[in-house]
Amino acid sequence: MRSRIAKSLTIGALAAALAACSSVPLDEQGTDQGAAGQGAGSGASTGQIMDPFNPQSVLAQQRSVYFDFDSYTVSEQYRGLVETHARYLAGHGQQRVVIEGNTDERGGAEYNLALGQRRADAVRRMMTLMGVSDSQIEVISFGKEKPKATGNTEADYAENRRADIVYQR
């Protein structure tokens, strides 16, 4: 959890820099290699590869947005992550993604389906504001039905309050 946040913060700081000066070369993202993330290949040089189907790429490794309990807005720390994907998608108009929302296991199946959808939709809205076409994005939800973490600790719940950006081949 801590490493995930640390990593996201790094990207977030970078994205903020990028936003401030849009002509900054993308290869400056290569600094994001300190933390051991959840994705495979941490420590490899990911920043320069902008290919969602390359496991070494940040687009493949950093594609989950986590949400606080009872929260359905993208927190500031994930803004950079969303922006990285949004930039890629805006530049690749034929590429489609599905944003999959998830919730923790507490509560009803249908209401959680709606809540997961609201989380995924928050990511979609941020992406469209960043220039991605709505036609490239489908927002769906698994609600509480497909938990990544199957335990019932607070850490498990936090892992499941999540929206994943999934590139379609």
Place this chain on the structure above:
Amino acid sequence: MTAQPHIRYAAAAAPARRLLAALALLLAAALLWRPAQAQLRVDISGTGATQYPIAIADFSGDDTGRSIADVIRADLTRTGQFRLVSAVGSALTVDTPVAYDDWRARGADTVAYGSISRSPDGRYDIRYRLADTVQHGQLDGVAFTGTERELRRIAHQIADRIYEKITGVRGVFSTHIAYVLKQGGTYELQVADADGQAPRVALRSREPIISPAWSPDGTKLAYVSFESGKPVVYVQTLSSSQRVPVANYKGNNSAPAWSPDGGRLALVLTRDGLSQIYVVNADGSGLRRVTRSPMIDTEPVFSPDGGSLYFTSDRSGSPQIYQTSLDGSEPRRVTFNGGYNISPRISPDGRTLLYVSRRDGAFRIASLDLSSGNETLLTNGRDDQSPSFAPNGMQVLYAAVQNGRSVLAGVSSDGRVRQTLSVLNGEVREPTWGPFPQ
């Protein structure tokens, strides 16, 4: 509450049933309508305020007569409305004159008894009578014929007749329930008798199945399957296992609910953003949006008159139950207690609303008298979900978690009698009680 004796029973899989199951596997479809191997059991605790004392004698003439009486006794006991008076050794046949005063002295106001015989073609003739020991007369008397496989159904029909003769309310023992059983990574949509026995698999999938909903005539189930990678609403005809996607739009498709005439479905789509309520014809045509809110609107159910929908919305900041007309106008908030009220279900007479309410971190089944505004918490579990009324409004089926496992549970609609129908192997979710047989 007084503790009642625990009743546990499980139907043995008949060889013929196993053969059928094997054939079904050979045919390899996940969609076959066939007997399931999961077995349910029933635990009963608690009693109702008024209990009718009744003696139910083993039916005479054939070994199956005892099984028939066992099913009837279990059905009536499960309601909490009956107290069984022992009829052991009575050896009553359907033609035996009933010694009314003797039975009355033993405490039974009514006596059910009968005979069963097997004809040369293998069919059974079952004759039953219900005697009133107070009035010294016969309340009911009927003859049935059926195959061995139909004996359980006939026993439920007899229990229904006894229940109605004595309480004045139509019995629900011949009805069915549907639920989702999760075993490992496999999801099964199952249909079982109202007592949890004789489960059959309507759909098997490696992906989640939620929100099964019975058509009013009991011949179809609408449900949400994730098999295509996202929630899609299907309608499946039970007898043929034929099914069609009725809502497969961009985004989520979920929460189907039938109109009382069976002609339309209310459901929830996210094609226009967040979850909103739509109505379609039962074949998927004629899509029309009902609610237009910037928030979540979900879990629609039709009122019994078909003129309005109850639904869950968080438009007030927390999920609450609302009612709206079918054109989406005049939405009216219905629940006010607590900060989390979801999954509305309306009683057959339209007077009582069930829902799941979060109280002190626990999810309970609540019952709201719509005319008086009185709310009752029917259950006291930690995670009680998916309530539904029996078609006579007397019982409520729901999903509970006991000892860390998901189980089927029932409670009388006055909250006095609770029971557990637990699957021996797997998690059971999303139960829903079917309609009266047509």
